[in-house]
Amino acid sequence: MARPPTVFRRSANLLLDHIASAVAIGDALPTEQQMAALCDGSRTAIRSALAYFHERGLIGGLKERRLLRKPAPDDYFDDAELQSGSDRVREVLMERIYHSDLPPGAEFTEAELARAAGVSTISVREFMIEFSRYGLIEKKPHGGWRLCAFDRSFAMEVADVRQMFELAAIERFATLPAGDPAFATLEQLIARHEKLGSVMPARHKDFPALDRDFHTFLIGLLHNRFAQGFYDIVSLVFHYHYQWDKGEEMARNQYAVHEHLDILRALARRDIAAALEGMRIHLNSARSTLLQSIRTRERAAQAA
Known part of the structure; x- marks a missing residue:
C-alpha cells in the first residue's frame, strides 16, 4: 500500500487535536473551508483526512461528518511519518554528525545515506545538491559526497x-x-x-x-x-x-x-x-x- 502524502498526515493529526478538544460526540465537524484554515492546508488534504476518519469509524459519514467517538492514540500518525524525504535526510545527516559517525572530512555515498534515512537516492541527491550551494559539502564521483571545512x-x-x-x-x-x-x-x-x-x-x-x-x-x-x-x-x-x-x-x-x-x-x-x-x-x-x-x-x- 502506498504511503499517504505528508501534507495529508499532518492535516489529519492537526484535525484530530481539534476534534479531541473542541468537538463533542454527535456534533458535526467544521466545514472544509474552516478545517483547511485550521490546518493551513488544502481542501484536497482535508478530504483525504475525512475519508481516513470515516474509515477509522471516527465520523458517521462524509456529508454530515458527525463525530462518533473521540480520537484514540492509534488514530494519529507517528511523528516519523510526518517528515518529507528531505526532512528525513536532513535529520539523519545531522544526527550522524552529532554522534561523530561523520567526522570532519568524512565521505559518504547517496546510497548509504538513503538506507539510513529510509528514502530514495533521488531524495538524498536533491537534498545534497540544494545543501551544497553553501559550500559545506562537495560532490565526489559515483554518488559520493564529502563534508568540507570552511574558513x-x-x-x-x-x-x-x-x-x-x-x-x-x-x-x-x-x-x-x-x-x-x-x-x-x-x-x-x-x-x-x-x-x-x-x-x-x-x-x-x-x-x-x-x-x-x-x-x-x-x-x-x-x-x-x-x-x-x-x-x-x-x-x-x-x-x-x-x-x-x-x-x-x-x-x-x-x-x-x-x-x-x-x-x-x-x-x-x-x-x-x-x-x-x-x-x-x-x-x-x-x-x-x-x-x-x-x-x-x-x-x-x-x-x-
Missing part, C-alpha cells in the same frame, strides 16, 4: 546572521498572548534542560539534540521560512566544527545548558530584557568556542 570569515557571517534571527525571536516571544502553545513548549524545554543539567557531565553527549530543539523552538517563533532553512546551516557549522575540538566538549556542553536555562527562565517570567542579555551571552560563548574549534582544525592541518 573563519564564513563562520563569522553565519554567527552574525544567527544573532539577528535569535534576538528577533525573543522579541517576538514578548508579543505572544497568555495561553499561546509556545508557553507549554517553553515549560517542557525548561524541564528537559533541568533534567539534563542534573546528570551532567555524565550525559553531556545528549546536549546537541537538546540544543537543536532549543534553537528550533526560538526560530520557529518567527514563522519565517528563510530563518528556518538557515538554521540547518547554523546547526551544521557549529556542531560539525566542534568535532575538531573534543577536549573541551564536556565543559562546553555543561556551560551551554546553564546558558539556555537562563534564557528560558527569563522568557517564562516574561523578562525579555534578561532573555535578550542571556542570548547575547550565549551567542558570544558559541562564537568564541567556534573560533577555537577552527583554530584547532587549522593547527591539525598544519601539523599533518
Whole structure:
C-alpha cells in the first residue's frame, strides 16, 4: 500500500487535536473551508483526512461528518511519518554528525545515506545538491559526497546572521498572548534542560539534540521560512566544527545548558530584557568556542 502524502498526515493529526478538544460526540465537524484554515492546508488534504476518519469509524459519514467517538492514540500518525524525504535526510545527516559517525572530512555515498534515512537516492541527491550551494559539502564521483571545512570569515557571517534571527525571536516571544502553545513548549524545554543539567557531565553527549530543539523552538517563533532553512546551516557549522575540538566538549556542553536555562527562565517570567542579555551571552560563548574549534582544525592541518 502506498504511503499517504505528508501534507495529508499532518492535516489529519492537526484535525484530530481539534476534534479531541473542541468537538463533542454527535456534533458535526467544521466545514472544509474552516478545517483547511485550521490546518493551513488544502481542501484536497482535508478530504483525504475525512475519508481516513470515516474509515477509522471516527465520523458517521462524509456529508454530515458527525463525530462518533473521540480520537484514540492509534488514530494519529507517528511523528516519523510526518517528515518529507528531505526532512528525513536532513535529520539523519545531522544526527550522524552529532554522534561523530561523520567526522570532519568524512565521505559518504547517496546510497548509504538513503538506507539510513529510509528514502530514495533521488531524495538524498536533491537534498545534497540544494545543501551544497553553501559550500559545506562537495560532490565526489559515483554518488559520493564529502563534508568540507570552511574558513573563519564564513563562520563569522553565519554567527552574525544567527544573532539577528535569535534576538528577533525573543522579541517576538514578548508579543505572544497568555495561553499561546509556545508557553507549554517553553515549560517542557525548561524541564528537559533541568533534567539534563542534573546528570551532567555524565550525559553531556545528549546536549546537541537538546540544543537543536532549543534553537528550533526560538526560530520557529518567527514563522519565517528563510530563518528556518538557515538554521540547518547554523546547526551544521557549529556542531560539525566542534568535532575538531573534543577536549573541551564536556565543559562546553555543561556551560551551554546553564546558558539556555537562563534564557528560558527569563522568557517564562516574561523578562525579555534578561532573555535578550542571556542570548547575547550565549551567542558570544558559541562564537568564541567556534573560533577555537577552527583554530584547532587549522593547527591539525598544519601539523599533518
